[in-house]
Amino acid sequence: MAEDTRTRFKTSPEYKEMKEERDPFRKRIFFLGVLTSKLKESGVNSILVGGEAIDLYTAGNFSTSDIDLVVDNKAITERLLNRFGFGKQGNGLWFNSDLNIVVQVIDQSYSGDPDRLKKFKVKNYELRVAAPEDLIQNRLYSAKFWKSNPQRDMEESIALLQIFADSIDNSYLDKLAKENDIVDYLADARKYVSKR
Amino acid sequence: MKIEMLFGGNTRFAVLEALVNANDATTAYQIAITKGLDPSATYRCLTELLEFRIVESETKERNQTFYKLSNGAGRAAAEFMRSLKQKTPESVDLENWLSPKIQSERMAKIVRLDQLDESKFRNPNGKQSVDEIMSKRVPGELSALVTSSKIAFNELFEQKDNTFILNA
Numbered sequence: 001m002a003e004d005t006r007t008r009f010k011t012s013p014e015y016k017e018m019k020e021e022r023d024p025f026r027k028r029i030f031f032l033g034v035l036t037s038k039l040k041e042s043g044v045n046s047i048l049v050g051g052e053a054i055d056l057y058t059a060g061n062f063s064t065s066d067i068d069l070v071v072d073n074k075a076i077t078e079r080l081l082n083r084f085g086f087g088k089q090g091n092g093l094w095f096n097s098d099l100n101i102v103v104q105v106i107d108q109s110y111s112g113d114p115d116r117l118k119k120f121k122v123k124n125y126e127l128r129v130a131a132p133e134d135l136i137q138n139r140l141y142s143a144k145f146w147k148s149n150p151q152r153d154m155e156e157s158i159a160l161l162q163i164f165a166d167s168i169d170n171s172y173l174d175k176l177a178k179e180n181d182i183v184d185y186l187a188d189a190r191k192y193v194s195k196r
Numbered sequence: 197m198k199i200e201m202l203f204g205g206n207t208r209f210a211v212l213e214a215l216v217n218a219n220d221a222t223t224a225y226q227i228a229i230t231k232g233l234d235p236s237a238t239y240r241c242l243t244e245l246l247e248f249r250i251v252e253s254e255t256k257e258r259n260q261t262f263y264k265l266s267n268g269a270g271r272a273a274a275e276f277m278r279s280l281k282q283k284t285p286e287s288v289d290l291e292n293w294l295s296p297k298i299q300s301e302r303m304a305k306i307v308r309l310d311q312l313d314e315s316k317f318r319n320p321n322g323k324q325s326v327d328e329i330m331s332k333r334v335p336g337e338l339s340a341l342v343t344s345s346k347i348a349f350n351e352l353f354e355q356k357d358n359t360f361i362l363n364a
């Protein structure tokens with residue numbers, strides 16, 4: 001039964017179009033559009049967060065290795081990924097070698113403000129994406145406390161601060177910085193942006 | 197169209213280099229002479245760069261057309277060109293240098309560097325200044341990348357209220 005569904009999906013026009021898309025950025029966002037719309041049909045809400053959200057806001061210039069998707073039903077999402085030809089790796093990530101796309105399914109509640117989510121319309125599909133302010137907070141927190149890759153984290157924060165300089169809600173960002181003890185890192189990032 | 201798609205090839209690199217180094221707007225012929233290029237190829241390249249708004253043109257006395265880098269994409273190209281010059285003295289294939297593969301190799305080197313000698317970039321109380329963190333980038337590289345991102349994002353998506361719509 002599952003095999004039939006997988007075959008049906010792999011021979012569908014959407015899958016063919018995804019496979020034939022040569023631009024990796026367009027391929028990723030088209031895939032996300034298809035995935036999130038199928039999830040919605042199954043009653044699952046999803047939000048794009050993390051590196052792929054930043055990849056989207058920077059038009060593919062700050063690309064990432066995996067897609068982090070917050071969902072409110074992990075079991076249905078994983079079943080759907082399986083039907084989309086993804087296999088679960090040892091580290092819990094889902095990988096499709098045909099599309100060269102990696103997905104991480106996150107089943108925690110969304111930590112940002114849901115009222116500030118941005119919508120992206122890709123062909124006939126709709127994506128909900130974390131707001132730039134929430135992504136900046138996440139990256140600055142990572143730079144200060146996780147320190148796994150502070151350069152990447154600071155660069156992505158700075159990029160979002162610059163790209164959305166005209167629309168960022170600075171009072172909301174200040175509030176997030178206070179709550180997360182990253183006032184110093186936010187001040188540094190803003191100072192860096194203002195010098196350029 | 198993303199800015200990086202426009203680069204690659206010796207003529208484009210030389211034309212951009214001439215424009216970056218020029219103090220004032222210059223003609224296609226002057227660029228060709230300075231860089232030892234074929235004038236027709238130089239003109240074709242400038243027309244292409246004009247089309248993608250990397251370059252602006254102005255017709256002055258004796259109906260001559262003068263070219264200079266534009267403020268948006270042109271400035272990004274200039275910053276990138278300067279950063280490349282600081283990185284390496286020899287000619288660089290920009291298309292190759294900007295490719296995802298090479299970008300990820302550069303990032304992998306940075307990550308390896310972090311793993312090898314973290315103390316080099318971290319002060320005793322654990323807080324790194326943003327300048328310390330960013331010192332691993334070639335000057336101008338990030339700024340060019342951000343400018344390029346902004347241009348590409350605005351070209352790819354049209355904003356209506358709270359929704360970004362991907363252009364066909």
